[in-house]
Amino acid sequence: MNYPVNEIFETIQGEGCMTGVPSIFIRLQGCPVGCSWCDTKHTWTVEDQHKVDASQVIDVSNESNNWAELSSEKIIEIVKQYQAKHIVITGGEPCLYDLTELTTQLDGIGCSTQIETSGTFEIKTYDKTYVTVSPKVGMKGGYQVLTSALNRADEIKHPIATEQHIDDLKALLLQRNSDKVMTVCLQPISQKKRATELAIETCIANNWRLSVQVHKYLSID
Numbered sequence: 441m442n443y444p445v446n447e448i449f450e451t452i453q454g455e456g457c458m459t460g461v462p463s464i465f466i467r468l469q470g471c472p473v474g475c476s477w478c479d480t481k482h483t484w485t486v487e488d489q490h491k492v493d494a495s496q497v498i499d500v501s502n503e504s505n506n507w508a509e510l511s512s513e514k515i516i517e518i519v520k521q522y523q524a525k526h527i528v529i530t531g532g533e534p535c536l537y538d539l540t541e542l543t544t545q546l547d548g549i550g551c552s553t554q555i556e557t558s559g560t561f562e563i564k565t566y567d568k569t570y571v572t573v574s575p576k577v578g579m580k581g582g583y584q585v586l587t588s589a590l591n592r593a594d595e596i597k598h599p600i601a602t603e604q605h606i607d608d609l610k611a612l613l614l615q616r617n618s619d620k621v622m623t624v625c626l627q628p629i630s631q632k633k634r635a636t637e638l639a640i641e642t643c644i645a646n647n648w649r650l651s652v653q654v655h656k657y658l659s660i661d
């Protein structure tokens with residue numbers, strides 16, 4: 441299967457429970473969810489005039505809306521050139537695409553896989569893929585978080601800036617009906633001081649984890 445790839449690069453995972461793990465990021469192009477504070481708005485549209493060659497999406501760190509159509513075999517070839525053995529598939533919204541073939545092939549070369557998703561589209565991956573769901577409530581695209589995504593999640597990483605976001609999360613947790621072990625992380629939106637203070641207080645009160653987008657504090661990708 442072919443995937444629209446915005447960028448592939450190697451760094452450390454900067455978010456959630458896997459923070460600090462050396463990782464290869466595969467960022468897929470396309471997302472209709474429309475979060476007003478999204479830090480990757482350049483990935484929202486998949487336009488023909490921005491289709492480029494594979495070489496232009498590898499190790500590029502400019503926030504561009506260019507994308508290359510890459511087969512899972514080609515992605516595997518690229519991944520083998522890096523050191524890291526943990527692969528994070530993000531976007532854009534990676535679950536717009538069936539990730540089963542790609543995650544299965546990555547497992548086949550000895551890599552662990554993780555996806556970063558809003559949980560608004562059905563999750564199609566290899567069954568051992570670690571699933572991070574970052575729920576989005578009331579965004580302008582009008583998509584709802586799926587109960588199946590909440591149930592599949594290994595971690596729920598909720599972006600917060602206000603008390604309302606915490607109420608939204610508590611309502612979503614009631615919607616979940618799964619025995620799967622799952623960690624809740626709060627991620628302050630855009631390093632805002634008040635959002636970070638609120639996240640810390642709320643994590644302590646609920647025994648949840650704080651996720652602070654370490655890469656942004658370190659000014660790395």
Ligand SMILES: C[S@@+](CC[C@H](N)C(=O)[O-])C[C@H]1O[C@@H](n2cnc3c(N)ncnc32)[C@H](O)[C@@H]1O
Nearest residue numbers: 477478479480531532533556557558574629630
């Ligand atoms: C850019 S999204 C891509 C994957 C998927 N569309 C999603 O939303 O999970 C990756 C992560 O960044 C988070 N994020 C995006 N913009 C952010 C911001 N301004 N502050 C904090 N987290 C942000 C999202 O909530 C998500 O957890």
Ligand SMILES: Nc1nc2[nH]cc(C(=O)O)c2c(=O)[nH]1
Nearest residue numbers: 452453454455530556655661
């Ligand atoms: N270092 C680093 N960690 C990340 N974790 C999730 C990211 C994302 O954009 O999905 C991200 C990212 O863009 N960079």
Ligand code: SF4
Nearest residue numbers: 471473474475478558
């Ligand atoms: S779902 Fe993810 S990629 Fe899409 S707009 Fe929201 S944060 Fe950005």
Ligand SMILES: [Mg+2]
Nearest residue numbers: 479480530661
């Ligand atoms: Mg990011």
